[in-house]
Amino acid sequence: MPAITNIKGIGPAKAKLFAQLDLNTVSDLLHYYPRTYQDRRPDAKLSAFKRAESVAGIYTVIRTQSIPAKALLIFKAFLRDDAGNLTEAVWFKKKIRRFDPFMQMRRDFKPDAKLWIIGKRDDKSSFFSNKITVEEYYPVNSAEAKINAGRITPVYSLTQGLTNKFFRAAQFYALSEYLQEEKEVLPPELTQKRNLLNIRQALCAVHFPKSASELESARRRMVYEEFLLMTMAWGIKKRQTVRREKGYHYEIKRTLLSKFKNNLEYTFTKAQVRVINEIFSDMQKSVPMTRLVQGDVGSGKTVVALCAMLLAVENGYQCAFMAPTEILATQHFITLNRYLKGLDVKVKLLTSKTPKKEKENALKYLAEGKTDIVIGTHSLIEDSVKFKNLKLIIVDEQHRFGVKQRAKLRAKAEFTDMLSMTATPIPRTFALAFYGDLDVSTIDQLPPGRQPVQTEHLSETKAFETVRSEAEKGRQAYIVYPLIDESDKLELKAAVQEYERIKRLMPQFKIAMIHGAMKSAEKQKIMEDFLLKKTDILVATPVIEVGIDVKNATVMVIQNAERFGLASLHQLRGRVGRGSEKSYCILVSQHASTVSLERINAICKTGDGFKIGEKDLELRGPGEILGTRQSGDLEFKAGDIIKDKDVLRWAVEDRDWLNADDPLLQKPQHAAFKQRLMELYQKQWNIIDLG
Incomplete structure (x- = not known):
């Protein structure tokens, strides 16, 4: 297709404006859909x-x-x-x-x-x-x-300097003069099977539809093309991964695993045992592991991941554990140290807030192989981070990382095993489509004795009455305030002021505060005091969203609940109800919008993580849930995986058929599809090799 300057009315100055929208050719323009x-x-x-x-x-x-x-x-x-x-x-x-x-x-x-x-x-x-x-x-x-x-x-969504009137004229001219040059990329047998418009019909109808039904037919065709290309790319990525020999092996020696298991205060659930066996089986194969563990809040994913890390460590290998934020990384560091007490396992923390001298030492020990497990944030993918013998990568809350970030960490060593975890379960169709390069394990069982948490949307007065009532019975409570950004000093100051107010309101109880700006040692001391019942009420920012396991805590009050996402609300609620006593999660809101109230109502109605995951997808959109918004790996122009879930099912079914019928896309009728696939994903993901 020719350059966009071939369009009537678009000279060099206008072309620069179109370039701001990533529109450089006539084909780019034709595939820029109306909003x-x-x-x-x-x-x-x-x-x-x-x-x-x-x-x-x-x-x-x-x-x-x-x-x-x-x-x-x-x-x-x-x-x-x-x-x-x-x-x-x-x-x-x-x-x-x-x-x-x-x-x-x-x-x-x-x-x-x-x-x-x-x-x-x-x-x-x-x-x-x-x-x-x-x-x-x-x-x-x-x-x-x-x-x-x-x-x-x-x-259309435009940049300053372009009007819809001018843009429509350019689009109309492009369709009139250049439409015949647009190639069909979809395999003809699939276009026929799904009764789809051809590309030229669809482009005309997307930009200038004669009716709402014609527009819907055109949109469905464009959505199908996007979904099929992306799901096919995932399938090829998985096939490429499983045919590589990793050249190292694991032996289950039990030197660390048995001691760790004996130190635990509880026994594994059947679901945990099943998933651990699936992971160990993968790790002992000759090809690199790519497995996703999904499980609801409190199902014990961290312990399962730790078993995998101990298997690697007792075989002399290093592990990298990547979490999306400094708060979560610090929390995991504290949790793992508690679990590994008495075991000869060297663990280091590496984040952007790690002091310079400490960071230098951590990097030196990693490069020399003197550190077994490093826990960190995006800092782990920096060029300065070198490993001596990295063989296992764990990615926590994997939906918050893009494909590129995970790939960059994996590139730190050849043929590493990768285990991803998420507490935001997604429906099976989405898992097949968007985690197509992963085998999926599900921890679908909570530890015995866990009771459903009673969740209510109440006033602060009612919430604090419940806190007092439970604290008088010897139970403990969390009161959580939003902190959108760890570096937001004004929000932190507000949370600290609220902490002082709560101390005045409830002087009879021992109250402590924890937030992400504290030093790791200070946070660890506060958490240990709470665990040992030296503190009745813990005022916190979302630092406690994951990892804390205090069975005596029975109340979670979430202040300004309208400011939290649905997954975060569910994660926070998971901090209570971990023992045998009845527990409560109380949401307090100030200025809730319609969408915020929908989130709050959803969390009050169900404790099912899968239902919450689906609702979260619906309310927030797929990009944020699936970890692609920040890295541009899932920027669909037409598709919406909630609205178009039926088309997504078609794409997954047809991807599987194509993989079986022509896995290398060598048939002549698949040449255009293969070319488009390579254009989109070979450079972007650096994963496709059709051989």
């Missing part, structure tokens, strides 16, 4: 694209009037529609010396001229019964009217 549509058909009733206040119709000019003001010129047009209704339209423009800003409008709005008027009804009083705020107008028989009026009209 929404306006129904500008004159006879259209209220449709999916038409709002009650919208105006789109043909009007006849009765007369015009110019009104000079101090700094403005006012231009009025008095109009009549086909039904005889009278309407007034008004424009305001700044005065410019020796220049008439309404010159063109005076020419267009001559008496008896017929014009397409697009705008909104104005409720302000007028001599006429109707008043319109005009957004666009076009002479009825003009070329511009053909593109911008009398039809379902596309509206």
